[in-house]
Amino acid sequence: MPRQMPLPDSSPQVGLDIDLSIEAGEWPGEPALQAIVTGATAAALAELGLGSAQSELSLVFTDDAHIRQLNAEWRGKDKATNVLSFPAFPAFAKGKLPPMLGDIVLAHETLLAESALEQKTFEHHLSHLVVHGFLHLLGYDHETEDEAEQMEALERRILARLAIADPYAVSEEP
Secondary structure, X not given: OOEEEEOOOOOOOOEEEEEXXXXXXXXXXXXXXXXXXXXXXXXXXXXXXXXXXEEEEEEEEEXXXXXXXXXXXXXXXXXXXXXXXXXXXXXXXXXXXXOEXXXXXXXXXXXXXXXXXXXXXXXXXXXXXXXXXXXXXXOOOOOOHHHHHHHHHHHHHHHHHXXXXXXXXXXXXX
């Protein structure tokens, strides 16, 4: 059953109420997930200048089978993916959050495979995908080259706040 998990008192003054639900997959425990989600969303809000925003956010931690169903149903793509975002509101004024942002759904097996393939820690890759999904809820996208460049630059700055390396950097192997 989902539980309401507000940000810890040591966080910046962010009124983001976070609801976590672990539905399937071999995810870390709720305290570890809460810490990752809290850090990622607080860094995003700080980078965007929304540090005192009030809103609700839901995260669903699931497996490839479930995210594949969602991806087929909502995007017409019958395959697993790493993260899906479902905004609660289609659009809102920049600089002001709606009362509810929406849902971010993450797939364990895909995330684990990608982190191994890209030689990233699971936690860092999870943080990146939470930021990525969160930015989608805020209206950012990567359908065009310009949108992708803007969103990726923002992701880099947010992750740098968390001391996480550029997720788009290409490592050169000998």
